[in-house]
Amino acid sequence: MLAYITKRLGLAVLVALTVSILAFMLLYLSGDPALAIAGEGARQADIDMVRKTYGFDQPIIVQFGNWLLKIVQGDLGQSIYFKTDVGKLIFTKLETTLLLAIYALAFALVISVPLGVLAAIYKNSWIDRLCLAVAVVGQAMPNFFFALILIMLFSITWRMLPVSGSDTWQHFVMPAITLGYYAAPAFMRLIRAGMIEVLSADYIRTARAKGLPTRSVIFKHALRNAIVPVVALAAVQLGFLLGGSVVIETIFALDGLGYLAYQSITHKDFPVTQVIVLLLSVIYILLTLASDIANAWLDPRIRVA
C-alpha cells in the first residue's frame, strides 16, 4: 500500500510541476510583462526599471525557478490591478467558490442518487429512459440561460429566493442548481450501473430469496456498495466544479475565485491568473490523488496496476 501511495504521490508532484510551468507560461502569452506592469504610457526608463525589479531580464528558467520558490514559501506575488497581495486576494474569495462547489456537488448527488436507483430497479423500461432524460435535459442549455430563467421564476415571479450575493445559504440555491446539474448525469449513470451490478449479485439474490423486504435490501446493501465509486467521482467532479464556476459567479454576483479569474484575465493581471490556474490544478490533483488512494484501499488489486 505504501509503495502505491508513494508512486501516486510522485506522479502527482510531477503533474503539479508541469501545470505550474504551463501556468507560468501564461505570463509570456501576453507579450512583454514589463510593459504590462509599467503600464500607462511609461517611458522606456520606467519599463527598464520594472524589468530589473521583477527580474524579467533573467532567463526564463531562472524566472520560473524564482516564481516557484516564492510560491512554495508562501509569497504568491502582487496583483497588478488590485495592487494587493495575491495570496490575500485569493484567500478571501476561495471560501465562496468552495461553498458553491460543495453545494453544487450536493445538489448533483441529491437528484442523481434517487434517479439512478429508480433507473436501476426498473432498468430498460420507460422509467429508466425518463430518469436519464430528466438528468440529461439540464445539460442541453447553456448554464447562464438556465440561471437567468431560474432567477426569473424564483426571484422575480415567486420572490422565494434572493437574486444575487452570497450572504445566506438561500443565495446559494440557484447557483448550486445551475452549476450542479451538469454533473448529475455522470453520477446517475454511475449509480445506475453500480446498482444494477450489485442487485444482480449472488448475495442480494440470497437475501431476496430469504424473504427480506425489497426496500431494505436495496437501501441497506445495494446502495451502500454502489455509492463507493460515486465518492471517487465526486472528488474528481469537485475539482471540475471549482474550475467551471466563472459564468455562474458572474451572474449571481458571487465574488469568488471564478469571477476573480475572469477579472484578472480581462485586466491582464497575469500574476493573479497564474496563481489561480495553479491553485485549481493543485486542488484537482490532490482530490484525484485522494480518490485514487481511497479506491486502492478498498480494492487491493488496483495497487499493483
Place this chain on the structure above:
Amino acid sequence: MKNSSTAFKAPLAKFSLRSGLLACALAATVAFALPAHAGKKNDTLGFAYDQTPENIDPYFNNVRIGVIIAANVWDTLVYRDPNTNEYKGQLAKSWKQVDDRTLEFDLREGIKFHNGEEFDADSVVYTLNYVSNPANKATTQANVRWIEKAEKLDKYKVRIIMKEPFPAAIDYLATTVAIHPAKYYQEVGPTGMNLKPVGSGPYKVIEHIPGKSLTLERNKDYFKDSPKAQPTIGKVRIRFIPDRQTQMAEVMSGGEDFIMHVPKDQAEKLKSLPQLQVESGNTMRIVFLQMNTREGTPAPQLNDIRVRRAIAHAIDRESILKNIVGGGQIINSICTPSQVGCTSEGVTTYKYDPALAKKLLAEAGFPNGFEVDIMAYRERQQTEAMINYLNAVGIKAKLSFMQYAAMRDLARANKTSLTHQTWGSNLVNDLSASTPVYFGGGSDDVSRNPEVIKLLNEGDNSVELKKRQELYQKALAIIADQAYAVPLWSLPVYYVANKDVKFKPYHDELVRFWEMSWK
C-alpha cells in the same frame, strides 16, 4: 470479474452519508454573516453598480463609481453647485487669485475627518503634493499634473501653485481633487486608504469588502456649513453586481433600491412596473470614434484623410441616437457641449452619406473596403450598430470588447485602430478636461497633430476667457476638418429606483446620496 464488488467495500460502508451531509450543512450555515437588507424599512439604500474600482482612493481609479464614492465620502476645497454652476466654498471658506499661477485659500476650522483627525492646511498640502508627484502614479494624471506644489501659510491658510496659468484649476479643485487626512494618508498610503477609506464627507465607510461591497453610514457630525446638504438616509450599501440583468432582477424583486446605466430599452420597459420609477438624465459623457493615425498604427489606411472622412459619412448618427441611445444629443465637436470653451461653430460636419463614403474609399484606393479592428468597452449595442453601418460601405470591422483599462493600455501602446471611446471629463466643466486628453499630445492622443497640440496647450494656459475660446475653436475646427475622430453623441443615463426613494437626477451622472431620502 463482475463479482468483484462484494468483499472490499465493507470499510467504507460504515461511512454514513447522512451524518456527513449534516456536518457540512452545519458548517455552512455558521459560515454566513447576517445579511444587511436594503430598503426603506432598514433605512439602507441598496445601490448596485457593475464595475469595481481597483482602488477606492479617488486618485487611484478611473471609473464612474469611484467618482461617485469620492463625492460622498470626501470633500473638496470648493464646491460647484450643480443647479447654478457657481463655485461655493466647501472645505475652504474663501479664496482669491494671487497671481496667474497662484490661488490662496482660507480654510474652515473645526472640521474633522471620519477617523477624528483634524482638517487643516497640512491635509491640503500633503494630499496635493503627494498626488501631483508623478512617482506616485495617480491614475488620471490630467487631474493633478497642473499642480506644481501646495504651500502652507498658516494653520488654516494654503497656497496652491500651478505649473502654468491654468484657469480650469478651480473646477478641478471643485470636483476631482479630494482632500485626504495627512497623518493617516502618510501612514497607510493609497493601499491602506483603499482598505479603510477615510474622508470628511457626508458619508463614512464602515465596511469595504474589495470587489464585493462598500457600506456607507451617515456622518452625523458632517459640518453644517458645507454646501452639500446634511445626509438623511442612514446607510448606503453599494454592491458590485457585474451582470446588468442580475441588477435589473434585483431592483425588480426589491433586493436593491437603485441602479443606473440601464439601457434605454430596458428602462422604458421597467417604467411599467408599479414598484419602480425611472428617470433619465443627461450626462457630460460624450461618445466618439477615435482613429489611430500615429506612426506605426496597425491600420495605416486611416492615415488617408479620405478614409477617415468616409468613415464619418458612413455612420447614421441620428438613427442610432433615436433608436438605440435614447436621450442625449448629437455632438459635432469632441467636447461636452456645456463645457467652457466647447463649440461647434465653424466646424466641419459630416452628414450620413454611404454613397459618398464608398466614393471616398474608392478614391483612396479601397473600392472593396478593407478590414480593420475596432475596440470598445461599453455601449456594445452602439458599437454593433456602427459596425453594421461600416460594413455596408465595405469596411469590415472586427470587434474586440474588453475592460476600459485594457483598451486604454492598448491605445497607449499604439495597438488600436478604431476605438469606440466615451469620456465623462470627470465632471469637470471645462474643455481642458476633455479635448486635450485625446488630442493634447498626452499618452491617450492617437492623432498627434502638432498644431492642435499647440493650440490646446495655449488655450489651457491662457487666463482670458475670450482668448481661450478662440484658441479652442481653432483646435476643434482642425480636428473636425481632419476627421481625426468621429464625434457621435452625448449619452443619457437612465436611473431605475424603488418608488420609496426620493432622488433628483443631475446632468453630471453623479449620485448624491446626501440629497436622497425616503418618500
Place this chain on the structure above:
Amino acid sequence: MKKNMALYVGCGLLLFIVFCAIFAPWLSPHDPYVQDLTNRTVPPIWYEAGTWAHPLGTDQLGRDYLSRLLFGARISLLIGLSVALISGLIGTTMGMLAGYFGGRIDMFVSFMVTTRLSMPVILVALATVALVGGSLWVVIMVLGLLKWDRFAVVMRSATQQVRAMEYVSAAQSAGASTLRIMLTEVLPNVLPHLIVIATLEAASAILLEAALSFLGLGVQPPLPSWGLMISEAKAYMFFSFWLIAIPGSALALLIFSINLAGDGLHQFFTPGERA
C-alpha cells in the same frame, strides 16, 4: 432487432438542422446582417404585434431573427464539427498509440492526460482568447487543442481491447507494418467508440462557445452564432423573452439531438447494453 428510437430520432433531428444550415441562404427571408433600426425587437408572428415579414421577429438591431437562426445553425454546427475533428484527431492518435504500444508511451500519454485534466478548461480558454483576441477560428482552435482528453482515454482502452484480438496478431505475424495494422485493423474496430465520443465532445464544444460568448470572449458580433445570440438577447429576457428563448431552444434541440444520436449509435454498436 428492436427499434433503436434514439438513433432514428436523434439522427433525424440532426439531419434536419444540418439541412437548415446548408440551405440557409435559400431558406432565409432576409440577409442576417442587415440592420433596420426602426424595426427593432419586433415579436414573432404568434404575438399580436408580429408580422409575416419577420416570422420569428427581429433582434435588437432590427435584423431578421429567422435568417439569423438559420445562418447561426451553420456556425454552431461548424464549431461542433471542427472541434470534434481537431480534438478527435489529437486524442485518438494519442490514445491509439498508448493503447497499442503500452509501456513508456502509455505512461507518457497518461501523464499528459492527467496534466490536461487538472487544468481548468474554461479559464485557460478565457485567458488564451483574451490574449489572442476572440474570433470564430480562435475559439475553434483553442477548444480543439484543449478537449482531446476524453478521446485519448476512451481510444486508449478501446485500442487495448482490440489489440488483444486474434486478427491483430494474425496481421502482425503476416508481417504487416505497425502503421498498416493500426489503420486497417485497429481503427475500424475502435471507430464506434470514436463516433460516440465525438458526438459528446461536439455538444460540449457548442455549449462552451456559448459560455465564452456570454463572457464577451467568444465569437464576435455581428456573427449570428447561437451562443452569441443568446448572450445578446440576455438583456431583453425579462420583457422580450422570445429573443433569448428562440436561439436557446434551437441550441438545446441541437445538443439534445447530438446526445441522442450518440446514445443511439452506442446502442447500435453494442446491442443489448445500455449507456
